[in-house]
Amino acid sequence: MAKPKILNSAWIYFVAAALLIVGAVASQFEINLPRERPTGTVEDFLKLGEREDVNVLFIVIDTLRADRMDTYGAERKTSPNMTELASTGILFNAVESQSSWTKASMASMWQGIYPERTGIQRYMKSMTDDAQMPAEIMRDGGFVTGGIWRNGWVAANFGFNQGFDLYVRPRPVTRRGMQGGNPSAHGLSGTDYDATEGAFGFLDSYKNDRWFLYLHYMDVHQYLYADTSPVYGTNLLDFYDASIHWVDRNIAFMMDALQDQNLADKTMVVIMSDHGEGFWEHGQEGHARTLFKEVQHVPLIIVPPFKIPGGVVVNEQVANVDIWPTILDILDLPPLERAEGKSLLPLIAAQGSTPPPADKLAELTDRAVFSQLDLSWGKVDNPSDSITAIVKGDHRAIVRQTQEAQQWLFDRSSDPMELKNVVAEQPEVYADLRSEIQAFLDYEPENAVETREIELDDMALHQLRALGYIVEPRTKARPAAKE
Numbered sequence: 001m002a003k004p005k006i007l008n009s010a011w012i013y014f015v016a017a018a019l020l021i022v023g024a025v026a027s028q029f030e031i032n033l034p035r036e037r038p039t040g041t042v043e044d045f046l047k048l049g050e051r052e053d054v055n056v057l058f059i060v061i062d063t064l065r066a067d068r069m070d071t072y073g074a075e076r077k078t079s080p081n082m083t084e085l086a087s088t089g090i091l092f093n094a095v096e097s098q099s100s101w102t103k104a105s106m107a108s109m110w111q112g113i114y115p116e117r118t119g120i121q122r123y124m125k126s127m128t129d130d131a132q133m134p135a136e137i138m139r140d141g142g143f144v145t146g147g148i149w150r151n152g153w154v155a156a157n158f159g160f161n162q163g164f165d166l167y168v169r170p171r172p173v174t175r176r177g178m179q180g181g182n183p184s185a186h187g188l189s190g191t192d193y194d195a196t197e198g199a200f201g202f203l204d205s206y207k208n209d210r211w212f213l214y215l216h217y218m219d220v221h222q223y224l225y226a227d228t229s230p231v232y233g234t235n236l237l238d239f240y241d242a243s244i245h246w247v248d249r250n251i252a253f254m255m256d257a258l259q260d261q262n263l264a265d266k267t268m269v270v271i272m273s274d275h276g277e278g279f280w281e282h283g284q285e286g287h288a289r290t291l292f293k294e295v296q297h298v299p300l301i302i303v304p305p306f307k308i309p310g311g312v313v314v315n316e317q318v319a320n321v322d323i324w325p326t327i328l329d330i331l332d333l334p335p336l337e338r339a340e341g342k343s344l345l346p347l348i349a350a351q352g353s354t355p356p357p358a359d360k361l362a363e364l365t366d367r368a369v370f371s372q373l374d375l376s377w378g379k380v381d382n383p384s385d386s387i388t389a390i391v392k393g394d395h396r397a398i399v400r401q402t403q404e405a406q407q408w409l410f411d412r413s414s415d416p417m418e419l420k421n422v423v424a425e426q427p428e429v430y431a432d433l434r435s436e437i438q439a440f441l442d443y444e445p446e447n448a449v450e451t452r453e454i455e456l457d458d459m460a461l462h463q464l465r466a467l468g469y470i471v472e473p474r475t476k477a478r479p480a481a482k483e
């Protein structure tokens with residue numbers, strides 16, 4: 001656990017050397033279609049745990065809201081490769097992220113527990129060894145575990161490297177020919193192609209091992225795209241959409257690399273996001289400020305190591321806390337001991353030839369899922385100021401716990417974009433959901449996770465501010481009363 005620095009530096013040189021050798025593989029953004037993968041069934045998918053050759057490529061596309069992808073019905077063809085993968089894979093239509101701020105969302109997603117239970121809701125909070133992370137389970141299960149990431153909120157100093165043999169931020173190399181850009185987040189050098197190239201090096205090194213690779217893309221967060229991407233226009237949403245198209249191409253590069261390395265028929269790919277992005281739907285541009293649909297509704301696609309003709313579409317409400325309980329269940333690995341999320345295999349099995357028992361399905365339908373954001377996350381001297389959302393059935397309710405007058409209710413049956421607050425029109429629905437939120441907040445697990453507080457040095461703070469986040473470190477004369 002205390003080795004990442006040595007590994008990191010060795011890895012950087014290793015990647016650089018490997019890239020000199022295999023650089024030709026990545027010749028200027030070509031995509032080889034069609035890709036060949038064998039055909040399989042839902043039953044084959046459910047039996048993946050019996051195989052001992054299945055790798056996992058876990059792709060996080062930071063800041064990707066589902067409804068801007070054509071995979072989820074957007075008019076612009078922003079995500080053709082993900083749409084193709086989903087068409088013979090497993091597509092989840094209703095997915096809730098657990099926060100609109102990367103660190104809180106990712107800590108929750110990895111551990112399969114809600115932010116309330118991770119304790120990771122402020123910028124100085126770090127996970128400790130007490131947190132159980134999927135990479136630890138994967139490594140114990142015999143996988144070589146690698147993480148390649150470009151977002152400082154998942155850096156090793158916050159405890160996110162636990163279980164990874166290699167955990168690196170790729171060296172920023174590529175930038176030429178990039179367009180667009182999020183004006184509030186100008187300071188991240190390089191592009192997602194640096195991460196893609198790092199992943200090529202990983203595959204080349206470990207193709208004969210069993211591996212798990214976590215790849216965290218950031219260009220959608222940055223609204224960056226290659227000059228060969230479609231030009232949709234000149235406003236921020238146009239840039240954002242073009243960046244989705246660009247990262248979608250990086251997914252294609254990865255699929256091509258799997259094929260070139262003869263790994264396509266033994267690699268399961270999972271594509272997800274930590275949160276979405278607002279474009280003034282509720283008065284805000286960006287994320288990490290609210291829990292409205294535009295920052296909370298995210299994609300989830302599971303691509304098995306074979307094509308399922310016709311694909312599988314899951315419409316039930318699910319959440320990012322379900323992702324790792326599901327993956328570990330598929331692989332027949334030990335579960336996350338504290339998980340509040342559920343394995344989604346019964347929802348997938350329900351679309352095969354042998355549906356699961358009714359009680360297994362019942363606990364996954366009409367379920368409530370939650371998300372949280374501490375509005376004081378970036379201000380260490382301020383007291384906690386949390387908002388919590390519940391999504392259940394046709395409704396999303398949100399409350400700001402410190403200012404109970406700030407409450408929202410959206411009826412998704414008549415208002416799919418969730419723009420009209422109907423607390424006054426449907427007070428009973430709101431009251432019921434508010435009491436479910438209270439029960440959620442009051443729940444205290446027996447084995448709460450231990451966290452710790454860290455001090456960030458100037459460089460780390462600078463890097464996080466460069467992403468557009470307002471982070472206010474501890475003031476020197478800190479009143480004792482706030483301890």
Ligand SMILES: [Zn+2]
Pocket residue numbers: 062063101102103221274275
């Ligand atoms: Zn993020």
